[in-house]
Amino acid sequence: MPESAVKASSAVAEITVDSVPQLPVDQLQNMYRMMYRIRRVEESLLELAESGKIGGAMHTAIGHEGSAVGMADALQREDYLTCTYRGHHHSLARGMDAKRAIAEVLGRADGFAKGKGGSMHFIDPSLGLMGANGIVGAQVPQAAGMALASKIRGDGRIAITFFGDGAMYQGVMHETFNMAQKWSLPIIFYCENNRYSEMTPITRTSSVEEMYTFVRAYGMRSVQIDGNDVEVVYHTVKEAAERARAGEGPTYIEGITYRLAGHMAGDLETYRSEEEIEEQRGYEPLVVLKNKLLDRGVSEETLQVIRQEVDAEVEEAVEFAQNSPWPDDAEAYTDVYALA
Numbered sequence: 001m002p003e004s005a006v007k008a009s010s011a012v013a014e015i016t017v018d019s020v021p022q023l024p025v026d027q028l029q030n031m032y033r034m035m036y037r038i039r040r041v042e043e044s045l046l047e048l049a050e051s052g053k054i055g056g057a058m059h060t061a062i063g064h065e066g067s068a069v070g071m072a073d074a075l076q077r078e079d080y081l082t083c084t085y086r087g088h089h090h091s092l093a094r095g096m097d098a099k100r101a102i103a104e105v106l107g108r109a110d111g112f113a114k115g116k117g118g119s120m121h122f123i124d125p126s127l128g129l130m131g132a133n134g135i136v137g138a139q140v141p142q143a144a145g146m147a148l149a150s151k152i153r154g155d156g157r158i159a160i161t162f163f164g165d166g167a168m169y170q171g172v173m174h175e176t177f178n179m180a181q182k183w184s185l186p187i188i189f190y191c192e193n194n195r196y197s198e199m200t201p202i203t204r205t206s207s208v209e210e211m212y213t214f215v216r217a218y219g220m221r222s223v224q225i226d227g228n229d230v231e232v233v234y235h236t237v238k239e240a241a242e243r244a245r246a247g248e249g250p251t252y253i254e255g256i257t258y259r260l261a262g263h264m265a266g267d268l269e270t271y272r273s274e275e276e277i278e279e280q281r282g283y284e285p286l287v288v289l290k291n292k293l294l295d296r297g298v299s300e301e302t303l304q305v306i307r308q309e310v311d312a313e314v315e316e317a318v319e320f321a322q323n324s325p326w327p328d329d330a331e332a333y334t335d336v337y338a339l340a
């Protein structure tokens with residue numbers, strides 16, 4: 001039996017729903033719609049991958065939707081964002097069109113990068129999305145550079161960068177934490193701590209599970225939150241953004257979460273038990289938000305209508321993407337910086 005690396009997110013985090021104000025129900029309903037849209041897009045992508053329609057590695061963030069949607073609502077669209085290869089959720093939450101996102105993963109001409117980037121290289125500067133990155137940790141100093149540019153220009157933009165628990169022992173992370181704090185950069189470091197790096201649980205790679213404590217050593221404000229509760233994510237990111245815009249420097253946020261699907265499409269998942277995954281389904285972001293909405297007077301029928309509308313929309317997006325043409329051969333020479 002694999003060693004379990006998980007506890008309920010709400011049981012371990014420092015900031016939970018009890019410590020933040022309630023958001024308006026309308027806003028929460030919109031968040032539910034977006035989280036469900038992300039979920040359906042990623043489930044559809046997994047089906048497409050299983051039927052052999054996706055080339056290369058594809059990582060989904062099923063179970064991480066709370067961090068993406070809470071972030072997107074709390075920030076401005078022009079704020080810079082960088083993320084990992086697991087970045088569909090951030091991009092969709094930020095407003096990327098599902099049709100063009102799926103077309104991109106399928107390598108089609110209607111993809112937002114004309115099919116050249118694929119799943120691991122989502123980018124759209126018009127939405128502040130400055131690039132997903134396949135190199136663990138590499139997107140973090142890039143975001144610090146963007147935050148430095150904003151500070152020099154004084155344009156009020158801030159940066160947020162997402163990374164996983166596995167990135168925390170990359171040397172460049174620590175260089176960036178130190179410099180960002182010393183230079184008081186307007187940046188938010190958001191760790192999506194899902195307790196696994198690929199197939200290895202955090203308990204086998206780190207003596208310290210509370211990773212947010214490392215960052216306090218650099219003098220940075222650092223908090224651990226229930227990353228599966230979108231309301232908690234929203235308030236924490238919003239507060240960090242206000243501090244950054246006021247010139248008060250960076251914040252590190254560690255959102256405890258759990259990846260419900262494999263590390264990537266095709267992962268055989270021999271390293272964790274069915275029971276562990278099943279238990280986490282009780283705390284996952286869509287369940288947490290659904291229960292919250294029901295508690296606050298929204299009917300199950302209303303939520304069902306939202307889900308049906310999104311199901312139809314995503315089905316249409318998959319259809320669109322599959323009918324999108326392959327890029328022309330000549331496209332191999334456009335929009336590239338260097339050719340070998």
Ligand SMILES: Cc1ncc(C[n+]2csc(CCOP(=O)(O)OP(=O)(O)O)c2C)c(N)n1
Nearest residue numbers: 086134135136164165166167194196197198
């Ligand atoms: C520099 C580098 N080392 C190793 C890898 C291989 N690799 C890809 S994903 C991954 C695990 C990262 O785990 P974590 O940071 O927790 O993010 P998660 O996948 O859980 O979201 C590793 C080791 C890589 N892509 N880049």
Ligand SMILES: [Mg+2]
Nearest residue numbers: 164165196197
């Ligand atoms: Mg991880």
